[in-house]
Amino acid sequence: MSGASLRGERPGFTGTLWREIQPVYAEIISHPFLRGLTDGSLPKERFRYYVVQDALYLREYARALSLVGVRSRDEESLLMFNAHSLGAITVERSLHDGFLKDLGLGPHDLARARMSPTTLAYTSYLIKTAATASYPEALCAVLPCYWIYAEVGRDLSGESSPEPMYDKWIQTYGGEDFNALVDAVLDTADRVLQDATSRQRETATRTFLTTSRYEYMFWDAGWRLETWPV
C-alpha cells in the first residue's frame, strides 16, 4: 500500500481509534519540536535530549512488546511482537553508532543518563498495562508507539529537512518498511478487537488515548528539556 494513509480510511475498530485521537495527533504534528525537525531549526540540544530519552524508552518498549507477545493467542502474533521487540533493541543500539555518535555522545553519556519524568511515566504505564491488562487493552497500549510514528514519518517525509541528521530521522519512520510493519500490527489489532467484549473495547480505547497523550508528552518533554522539579 505504497504511500496510502494508514489512518482515516481504515474500516475496522482501528479506524475508530484513530478518530478518537485526532485532536492529539493534530497537536503532535504541529508541535514546535516536529516543526523544527522539518525546517531544520530545532536546536541540537533538544534533539540530543530526545535521542537519549528515546534510547532509554526503547529498552522498555521492547519489554512491553515481548509481554504483549506472551499474552497473544496465536503463534503468528507471538512471532510478530517478539520480532518487533528485537527490532526495538536493534534500533536502540543503532542510535549509539548513529545519532548519538553524531551528536558527540558516547556509551558513558548514555550510561549516566536517567529517565525524565515523562519517559518513566510512559514506560511504566506501558509495562504495567502489557503485563496486567486484558490482551486487547495491552495491544492497544503499544499501538500508538507504532502508529503515530508511522503517520508522523509519512506527514514529514514530504518535506525533506535541510538538516541531514533530522532528515535521516524522518526517513527512518517515513519509509515503506516501517509502514508495512505497522499495517500488519493494525490488522492484528482489528481482529483482536472484533473478538473483544464491548467493555474491553471501551477500556482499550481509553488506554489507546492515554498512550497517544504520552507520545505527545514525549515530544514536548524534548522541547522543554524536561527535568525533575525536585
Ligand SMILES: Cc1ncc(CO)c(N)n1
Ligand atoms: C517515544 C517513542 N514512541 C515510538 C517510537 C517508535 O517505535 C519511538 N522510537 N519512540
